[in-house]
Amino acid sequence: MRGAKSAKWVAIAAVVALGVTACGGGGGDKGSDSKAAIDPNGKFSVEVGEPQNPLQPANTMESNGSIVIKSLFAGLVDYDESGKIVYVNADSIDSKDNKTFTVKLKSGWKFHDGTPVTADSYVKAWNWAANPANKQTNSFWFSDIQGYDDVAPAKGAPKADKMSGLKVVDDSTFTITLSKPIPYFVYKLGYEVFDPLPESFYKDPKAAGEHPIGNGPYKFVSWQHKKQIEVAKFADYKGPNAAKNGGVLFKNYTSLETAYEDLKSSNVDVLRQIAPKDLPVYKTDLGDRAVDKAYSAIQTIAVAFYTKQWKDIDPKVLQGLSMAIDRDTITKTVLQGTREPATGWVAKGVLGYQPNAAGDVTTYNPAKAKELIKAGGGVPGNAISIQYNADGGHKEWVEAVCNSITKATGVKCTGDSKADFQADLNARDAHQVKSLYRSGWVLDYPFNSNFIRDLFGTKSDGNQGGFSNKKIDDEIAAADSASSLDESEKKYQEIEKQLPDYMPSIPLWYYKVNAGYSDKVTGVAYAQDGDPILTGVQVKK
Amino acid sequence: MGRYVARRLLQMIPVFIGTTLLIFLMVYALPGDPVRGLFGDKGGSPQVIAQLRHQYGLDQPILVQYWHYMKNMILHGDFGTQIASGRPVTDVLGDAFPVTLRLGALAFVIEFVLGIALGITAGLRAGRVTDNAILLVTLLLISVPVFVLGYILKVVFAFNLNWLPPNVNDSTNINELLMPAIVLATASLAYVTRLTRTSIAENLRADYIRTAIAKGLPKRRVVGVHLMRNSLIPVITYLGTDIGALMGGAVVTEGLFNIQGVGGTIAQSIVRREGTTLVGLVTILVIVYLLANLLVDLLYAVLDPRIRYA
Numbered sequence: 001m002r003g004a005k006s007a008k009w010v011a012i013a014a015v016v017a018l019g020v021t022a023c024g025g026g027g028g029d030k031g032s033d034s035k036a037a038i039d040p041n042g043k044f045s046v047e048v049g050e051p052q053n054p055l056q057p058a059n060t061m062e063s064n065g066s067i068v069i070k071s072l073f074a075g076l077v078d079y080d081e082s083g084k085i086v087y088v089n090a091d092s093i094d095s096k097d098n099k100t101f102t103v104k105l106k107s108g109w110k111f112h113d114g115t116p117v118t119a120d121s122y123v124k125a126w127n128w129a130a131n132p133a134n135k136q137t138n139s140f141w142f143s144d145i146q147g148y149d150d151v152a153p154a155k156g157a158p159k160a161d162k163m164s165g166l167k168v169v170d171d172s173t174f175t176i177t178l179s180k181p182i183p184y185f186v187y188k189l190g191y192e193v194f195d196p197l198p199e200s201f202y203k204d205p206k207a208a209g210e211h212p213i214g215n216g217p218y219k220f221v222s223w224q225h226k227k228q229i230e231v232a233k234f235a236d237y238k239g240p241n242a243a244k245n246g247g248v249l250f251k252n253y254t255s256l257e258t259a260y261e262d263l264k265s266s267n268v269d270v271l272r273q274i275a276p277k278d279l280p281v282y283k284t285d286l287g288d289r290a291v292d293k294a295y296s297a298i299q300t301i302a303v304a305f306y307t308k309q310w311k312d313i314d315p316k317v318l319q320g321l322s323m324a325i326d327r328d329t330i331t332k333t334v335l336q337g338t339r340e341p342a343t344g345w346v347a348k349g350v351l352g353y354q355p356n357a358a359g360d361v362t363t364y365n366p367a368k369a370k371e372l373i374k375a376g377g378g379v380p381g382n383a384i385s386i387q388y389n390a391d392g393g394h395k396e397w398v399e400a401v402c403n404s405i406t407k408a409t410g411v412k413c414t415g416d417s418k419a420d421f422q423a424d425l426n427a428r429d430a431h432q433v434k435s436l437y438r439s440g441w442v443l444d445y446p447f448n449s450n451f452i453r454d455l456f457g458t459k460s461d462g463n464q465g466g467f468s469n470k471k472i473d474d475e476i477a478a479a480d481s482a483s484s485l486d487e488s489e490k491k492y493q494e495i496e497k498q499l500p501d502y503m504p505s506i507p508l509w510y511y512k513v514n515a516g517y518s519d520k521v522t523g524v525a526y527a528q529d530g531d532p533i534l535t536g537v538q539v540k541k
Numbered sequence: 542m543g544r545y546v547a548r549r550l551l552q553m554i555p556v557f558i559g560t561t562l563l564i565f566l567m568v569y570a571l572p573g574d575p576v577r578g579l580f581g582d583k584g585g586s587p588q589v590i591a592q593l594r595h596q597y598g599l600d601q602p603i604l605v606q607y608w609h610y611m612k613n614m615i616l617h618g619d620f621g622t623q624i625a626s627g628r629p630v631t632d633v634l635g636d637a638f639p640v641t642l643r644l645g646a647l648a649f650v651i652e653f654v655l656g657i658a659l660g661i662t663a664g665l666r667a668g669r670v671t672d673n674a675i676l677l678v679t680l681l682l683i684s685v686p687v688f689v690l691g692y693i694l695k696v697v698f699a700f701n702l703n704w705l706p707p708n709v710n711d712s713t714n715i716n717e718l719l720m721p722a723i724v725l726a727t728a729s730l731a732y733v734t735r736l737t738r739t740s741i742a743e744n745l746r747a748d749y750i751r752t753a754i755a756k757g758l759p760k761r762r763v764v765g766v767h768l769m770r771n772s773l774i775p776v777i778t779y780l781g782t783d784i785g786a787l788m789g790g791a792v793v794t795e796g797l798f799n800i801q802g803v804g805g806t807i808a809q810s811i812v813r814r815e816g817t818t819l820v821g822l823v824t825i826l827v828i829v830y831l832l833a834n835l836l837v838d839l840l841y842a843v844l845d846p847r848i849r850y851a
Contacts, residue, residue, distance in 0.1 A: 135596065152589075255796055422573025427572070
């Protein structure tokens with residue numbers, strides 16, 4: 001007993017100590033051990049899995065490939081910590097009507113093979129990726145551009161192989177015309193899909209996916225499948241985020257547990273995530289090298305509005321269910337502090353995030369929850385189920401949420417487990433979800449429309465629950481045609497404020513990065529998408 | 542002998558077709574679609590999904606898919622293309638098999654040498670302290686689950702003593718492979734020990750051993766030739782089937798030590814519904830298994846002169 005008690009105190013002391021450093025930390029982790037000598041040519045290693053797809057910018061949707069792509073390619077723009085735009089390869093992007101954008105490139109940029117980065121490098125790459133014949137998984141990202149429907153028609157043969165909305169003016173200038181105005185289009189341009197490609201790519205795109213040539217801060221060295229990918233600093237890089245280290249080794253790990261063991265025995269330097277098994281100890285193990293920071297992703301319970309149960313539901317019932325979930329306790333106990341209770345639908349770190357957007361709908365209040373459900377006519381059948389994939393570590397919290405709902409309101413709640421993510425997606429796509437389902441969303445670009453328009457618009461790709469509301473659709477259209485970015489942001493904020501009246505989903509919590517790094521490196525920071533910022537890492541001598 | 546081998550090889554054909562077809566059908570029966578799976582939560586452009594499904598022939602009936610797959614495999618040695626990465630499955634197999642072969646071979650050597658040595662020691666001293674001690678140790682090794690044993694070894698040899706690296710980053714490094722090979726070998730090692738021990742203890746009382754001793758042969762020759770040759774038949778049978786298990790059944794050990802071998806690739810292919818990769822892997826495993834069994838049956842004749850194959 002005595003041992004257990006003292007262990008508890010050690011843990012508490014560690015948490016308190018960390019809390020203090022975390023408050024002081026934020027962006028300034030670089031200052032903490034600046035005394036150590038830095039080796040500007042030192043290489044360090046990062047834990048990743050084997051990229052699922054070839055390393056082509058528009059073909060990489062999962063995190064293992066995209067972290068590599070991001071190191072090899074540089075796009076027109078990037079974002080800073082608060083979600084503001086930073087120009088990278090673009091010198092300026094101007095628009096008078098939010099429909100036609102004029103992009104001017106910085107001069108002197110080169111691909112890793114020495115060829116210059118021109119306006120054509122972008123236009124040709126986008127046209128290539130948008131063409132369904134080239135089978136790029138992210139091709140629908142180009143659908144905002146005028147002429148996309150001719151290149152990739154929903155039915156029938158394509159009428160063109162180039163989008164009419166893209167025009168090269170001169171070597172360093174091109175224009176993008178959209179099919180309709182989008183004030184925040186520049187935000188989308190930060191995604192890897194919009195990266196340029198060198199001329200050599202088109203000769204053999206398949207080989208280029210195995211040996212990518214980009215224009216980013218690192219150049220490709222080698223890819224030993226299922227072992228490691230090596231990239232080295234590109235000396236001629238002209239962007240604002242030049243590498244402060246000599247290169248990166250992306251080491252392949254099949255499980256987070258083994259990666260953590262290797263971190264402890266200094267075989268890997270930077271982790272992206274800590275396994276649930278190690279969460280209770282990682283702060284004690286790593287001390288101030290443990291990372292615990294919010295990033296822009298949200299977990300929700302989405303509603304299958306196409307079912308009989310929820311077809312004509314009074315939103316009050318969903319409000320009631322939401323208020324019956326004790327988010328504070330669940331995030332602290334079951335989820336071990338790896339999540340932060342959500343207070344709205346837009347995640348933190350995104351431009352337009354507003355604290356407490358959902359009002360009291362996300363606060364735990366069993367009495368009011370019961371009342372609201374009763375006022376809304378009760379839950380049809382007085383029973384709900386939450387569908388989730390068993391391979392994603394969701395079981396524990398789904399059960400906790402169910403318990404919380406049943407305890408507070410008496411509504412019967414069960415978890416509906418699907419064997420894996422594939423089976424889960426299958427049921428969602430086929431509209432076979434019986435009642436409610438788990439739905440997570442990681443940002444594509446840090447602007448609030450990404451969390452509203454792309455999830456709750458009637459025709460949005462991310463809207464799998466069949467939520468459809470004419471008023472919301474109209475307001476989304478209005479926000480999209482706003483005259484400026486600021487105005488659009490404000491209009492989306494207003495929409496978010498109204499969402500409690502419709503309850504398209506029940507927000508649960510925001511994600512946090514729980515990661516760590518070895519004592520060989522310093523200056524490790526994490527971006528909005530939860531990935532470490534590789535260029536900023538410094539290797540000690 | 543030649544006719545026997547030919548007959549056995551011919552028997553492999555129906556087994557081969559049966560297993561591949563079964564696995565093809567089983568992957569097909571699982572809910573989920575490998576192409577749709579590429580797009581995750583976000584959904585993708587229907588045009589690209591349709592194009593991809595067409596490219597991989599997923600829009601055709603299952604038996605037609607199977608026919609095309611087998612045709613390409615047998616005629617061109619082409620195992621298809623992995624859907625997510627677009628790499629030929631032969632490349633994926635080429636990555637995974639050498640790793641598993643190295644691990645499996647090391648484990649096999651450990652269980653063979655150590656298992657038989659312990660078994661002979663125990664068998665020759667049947668009923669005495671050494672025998673009982675070995676019995677106890679093997680019992681322990683059989684009953685401890687692989688992941689527990691793996692974790693204990695890691696804590697002791699990697700974290701506390703710092704003798705060995707905890708995980709495998711480079712599968713050609715024998716230092717890194719040693720610990721997983723030991724873990725992989727333990728359970729089989731215990732069985733080999735027990736089989737050898739029983740067999741040795743029993744044959745020790747056989748008439749021909751008494752004759753050999755009575756002839757005045759030196760003990761080394763009695764044990765090394767007369768006793769071992771007869772006693773090893775059940776052991777060889779077990780070792781033969783174990784080769785197959787070492788190849789495909791190392792999922793747990795591989796996951797535990799970050800080894801990117803066949804076991805992990807099989808598990809991943811199932812999760813991603815990569816039917817072609819899975820069938821390719823299993824096909825090779827089936828062939829390995831069948832050949833190992835044939836080899837064992839032929840070895841019987843070498844070990845026991847009473848066995849003849851017509």
